[in-house]
Amino acid sequence: MICGFARVSIDGQTLDAQRAALLAAGAEKVFQETASGAKADRSELAKALKALNAGDVVLVTRLDRLARSTRDVLNTLDTIAKAGAGFRSIADAWAHTVTPHGRLMLTVLGGLAEFERELIRARTGEGRTRAKARGVKMGPKFKLTPEQRRHVAQERAKGESVRHLACA
Structure with a gap:
């Protein structure tokens, strides 16, 4: 058909x-x-x-x-x-x-489309490496302030569970 x-x-x-x-x-x-x-x-x-x-x-x-x-x-x-x-x-x-x-x-x-995709992947990887070298932080922004992160780290060091800290 x-x-x-x-x-x-x-x-x-x-x-x-x-x-x-x-x-x-x-x-x-x-x-x-x-x-x-x-x-x-x-x-x-x-x-x-x-x-x-x-x-x-x-x-x-x-x-x-x-x-x-x-x-x-x-x-x-x-x-x-x-x-x-x-x-x-x-x-x-x-x-x-x-x-x-x-x-x-x-x-x-x-084949040309696959080649182009690989070039894009390589250029993106190189750009990420250069950005990290300049001190750019990748990923989502922190939700907690530096003070809150220190507090969580201290409580975790004392053995507190992540679940408990998330609910606190």
């Missing part, structure tokens, strides 16, 4: 053009919703993904109708692949998983 997915971001936009293109391209069922691609909770997309069986194909008019971020696209494509289904975009001929060429392109895209 070819399962179409149409999405518009704003209530004022219409799904008619996407729906017509999906049906003309062979979609047997079209899931459609009005929701931002950046929004994590897209109920119609979730329904479409749950309805997939091995051999099915998810069809969209353009890749940006599926998701807004590379990470979200890759996660969604992974869900589709785990269902044994394929993916195809009408406007983006390279964005499909139904041929070896398309799988190669999406694998390269996934």
Whole structure:
């Protein structure tokens, strides 16, 4: 089965053009919703993904109708692949998983996204190290004043339980 997915971001936009293109391209069922691609909770997309069986194909008019971020696209494509289904975009001929060429392109895209994520992780770690060296304290602010913390430390040294001190 070819399962179409149409999405518009704003209530004022219409799904008619996407729906017509999906049906003309062979979609047997079209899931459609009005929701931002950046929004994590897209109920119609979730329904479409749950309805997939091995051999099915998810069809969209353009890749940006599926998701807004590379990470979200890759996660969604992974869900589709785990269902044994394929993916195809009408406007983006390279964005499909139904041929070896398309799988190669999406694998390269996934590799680049993973590489970027590792670069971000490394830069963040380096920034944290520099901030700590400058004396920046990481984590949430203390809820107790320095005097209260000293008092708690003294009471703990005397053997008082944390539970008792929290209730005091």
